[in-house]
Amino acid sequence: ESEADVLIKFKDSLKNNGALSNWDNRKPPCNGDHENWVGIFCEEGFVWGLQLQNMGLSGPIDLDSLAKLTHLRTMSFMYNNFDGPLPDLALLTGLKTVYLSHNKFSGEIPPETFAGMAGLKKLHLANNKFSGQIPTSLPDLPKLMELMLDNNEFEGEIPQFPPDRIKRFNVSHNKLVGEIPFAFSNFSASVFDGNADLCGAPLKSCTTPNKLSAGTIVPVSILVAATLVALVVVVVILHRRKQAPQGPEGAAAASASVTAPADKKALLELDKMEQGRAAPAATSRAVTPPSAPPEKTHQSKKSEPNVKITFLKEDRDKFDMSDLLRASAEVLGSGVFGSTYKAALGDGQQMVVKRFKHMNNVNREEFHEHMRRLGRLSHPNLLPIVGFYYRKEEKLLVADFVENGSLAVQLHGNRSRGRPCPNWATRLKIIKGVAKGLLYLCNELPSLTAPNGHLKSSNVLLDRSYNAVLTDYGLVPVVNQEHAQEHMICYKSPEYKQSGRITKKTDVWTLGILILEVLTGRFPSNFLQQGRSNDTDMAAWVESVIKDEASNVEVFDVNMERAKNCESEMMKLLKIGLECCQADIDSRPDIKEALEKIQEVKEEAS
Numbered sequence: 292e293s294e295a296d297v298l299i300k301f302k303d304s305l306k307n308n309g310a311l312s313n314w315d316n317r318k319p320p321c322n323g324d325h326e327n328w329v330g331i332f333c334e335e336g337f338v339w340g341l342q343l344q345n346m347g348l349s350g351p352i353d354l355d356s357l358a359k360l361t362h363l364r365t366m367s368f369m370y371n372n373f374d375g376p377l378p379d380l381a382l383l384t385g386l387k388t389v390y391l392s393h394n395k396f397s398g399e400i401p402p403e404t405f406a407g408m409a410g411l412k413k414l415h416l417a418n419n420k421f422s423g424q425i426p427t428s429l430p431d432l433p434k435l436m437e438l439m440l441d442n443n444e445f446e447g448e449i450p451q452f453p454p455d456r457i458k459r460f461n462v463s464h465n466k467l468v469g470e471i472p473f474a475f476s477n478f479s480a481s482v483f484d485g486n487a488d489l490c491g492a493p494l495k496s497c498t499t500p501n502k503l504s505a506g507t508i509v510p511v512s513i514l515v516a517a518t519l520v521a522l523v524v525v526v527v528i529l530h531r532r533k534q535a536p537q538g539p540e541g542a543a544a545a546s547a548s549v550t551a552p553a554d555k556k557a558l559l560e561l562d563k564m565e566q567g568r569a570a571p572a573a574t575s576r577a578v579t580p581p582s583a584p585p586e587k588t589h590q591s592k593k594s595e596p597n598v599k600i601t602f603l604k605e606d607r608d609k610f611d612m613s614d615l616l617r618a619s620a621e622v623l624g625s626g627v628f629g630s631t632y633k634a635a636l637g638d639g640q641q642m643v644v645k646r647f648k649h650m651n652n653v654n655r656e657e658f659h660e661h662m663r664r665l666g667r668l669s670h671p672n673l674l675p676i677v678g679f680y681y682r683k684e685e686k687l688l689v690a691d692f693v694e695n696g697s698l699a700v701q702l703h704g705n706r707s708r709g710r711p712c713p714n715w716a717t718r719l720k721i722i723k724g725v726a727k728g729l730l731y732l733c734n735e736l737p738s739l740t741a742p743n744g745h746l747k748s749s750n751v752l753l754d755r756s757y758n759a760v761l762t763d764y765g766l767v768p769v770v771n772q773e774h775a776q777e778h779m780i781c782y783k784s785p786e787y788k789q790s791g792r793i794t795k796k797t798d799v800w801t802l803g804i805l806i807l808e809v810l811t812g813r814f815p816s817n818f819l820q821q822g823r824s825n826d827t828d829m830a831a832w833v834e835s836v837i838k839d840e841a842s843n844v845e846v847f848d849v850n851m852e853r854a855k856n857c858e859s860e861m862m863k864l865l866k867i868g869l870e871c872c873q874a875d876i877d878s879r880p881d882i883k884e885a886l887e888k889i890q891e892v893k894e895e896a897s
């Protein structure tokens with residue numbers, strides 16, 4: 292049985308498997324490290340990972356079939372509708388990570404379930420309805436470091452685990468009782484929240500204190516209060532002494548240089564730069580037009596936080612964080628993940644560093660792997676990721692600065708500053724570039740449901756010749772689910788709103804909205820602002836204007852300079868935009884069809 296046969300059999304056992312429609316035998320699932328099928332990770336021609344998240348899947352999980360994938364190491368079925376008992380994971384003894392959170396699994400898990408899974412490092416079962424005791428085979432797993440069991444109905448005591456083994460742990464909102472094992476005494480109290488009968492560090496002690504007589508309580512309280520006051524005085528004096536000669540900023544830098552490791556220092560530098568920014572920078576998410584160009588705000592002279600950036604492009608000159616921070620830098624703006632900075636290196640290279648918080652969906656190994664996958668992409672309409680820096684709390688991605696900034700600023704910002712907006716010919720060229728970039732992403736990242744995922748005008752940059760260059764693509768798998776669902780553009784689509792699922796055509800919907808924005812000059816969020824319910828209302832508005840022949844509302848951007856006989860071509864593109872926005876997925880073109888239609892639009896009618 293080939294891996295393709297095994298996977299098809301597995302797919303056939305699932306219910307609602309429409310999201311896996313590109314799993315078919317005409318192409319193998321893997322070509323070397325390249326994935327041909329959605330939701331699959333490949334290495335050297337073998338499937339090593341399954342990431343079938345948020346696909347509306349249900350039915351039995353046929354692990355007998357998956358057991359035949361001998362290279363399978365990671366498996367995620369999070370955010371689906373699976374129910375019933377935990378599938379027999381012991382059939383897959385090679386697994387290192389198992390993510391089954393946010394489903395409807397229920398029932399007790401037999402104590403010995405995990406006995407043979409010596410390689411298991413991460414087990415996420417949160418937000419299900421598991422009950423009974425936490426399986427006693429878990430503490431015996433020598434590599435287990437993450438155990439997420441929160442929001443279930445586990446009861447009884449937490450079993451004893453060897454100290455220092457588990458690094459990430461959560462059992463909040465269960466029905467656990469008794470003393471918290473020593474191995475977890477240093478965890479935050481919040482990971483035990485919602486279990487009324489747990490006790491011991493970090494919660495209150497399990498033993499009830501001996502009753503003290505009033506005669507003892509009064510002097511003891513006075514002593515405790517006096518000690519506290521003395522402590523506060525000492526802390527305040529020490530703090531003042533430290534601050535006095537340097538001022539508040541110097542103190543922060545000085546304490547950082549004494550205590551913080553290099554990477555933390557680097558991030559502190561970025562924090563300072565951010566706080567020091569004088570004017571609100573040009574950010575396209577703002578509904579009001581972006582303001583004046585950002586000011587130079589920071590010149591780091593003395594600190595040398597030598598943080599190594601992992602480079603993805605062999606042909607690039609290498610630098611590290613200290614080079615970037617030594618270079619003059621400015622804040623370009625901040626979006627839904629964090630802030631973005633521009634830094635000019637000594638040799639004249641202009642780099643952009645984007646800080647990502649909320650990016651813990653995968654572990655270090657998987658993050659590196661995903662970055663390498665993105666780093667292999669190369670297309671004229673994609674901004675290459677030059678390098679990255681990984682830290683658990685946040686990630687930095689480094690890319691080249693793109694000269695003409697974002698499409699958002701060109702469309703909405705230039706007008707307010709009295710500068711010319713792109714004309715029709717330029718807008719058409721930009722849309723063609725965006726669509727080509729999207730098709731390339733679809734072909735190269737077939738394992739991703741939304742290979743771009745975050746297409747919007749501030750993520751379309753414009754090079755010296757006003758060619759479109761996409762940025763912030765391919766990030767859905769690494770962004771925390773909750774954050775992605777709240778902020779990323781693919782999750783604003785009609786299909787996500789209706790059925791909680793994104794599909795292979797969701798990026799086409801984002802392209803449709805972008806086309807309408809480019810042609811009307813109206814910012815999609817303005818429709819939200821006016822109290823309308825969602826982004827699709829932009830399409831509804833365009834549709835209503837062009838249908839009403841008596842209407843004297845101008846649908847096209849009045850600031851868009853155009854040649855005399857291009858109106859019919861503009862209308863053609865507008866209608867393609869509307870087709871891409873259709874809520875009915877079957878009537879929506881796929882990206883290849885959309886690009887073919889867009890390519891037929893000319894600057895002028897012939």
Ligand SMILES: Nc1ncnc2c1ncn2[C@@H]1O[C@H](COP(=O)(O)OP(=O)(O)OP(=O)(O)O)[C@@H](O)[C@H]1O
Binds near residue numbers: 576645763
């Ligand atoms: N490589 C780059 N070259 C030039 N400008 C850039 C580059 N990367 C980002 N920008 C601009 O910097 C500003 C801030 O970008 P950032 O990505 O932080 O926010 P955003 O795109 O508005 O939102 P989001 O976080 O959702 O992507 C935006 O105007 C963006 O267009």
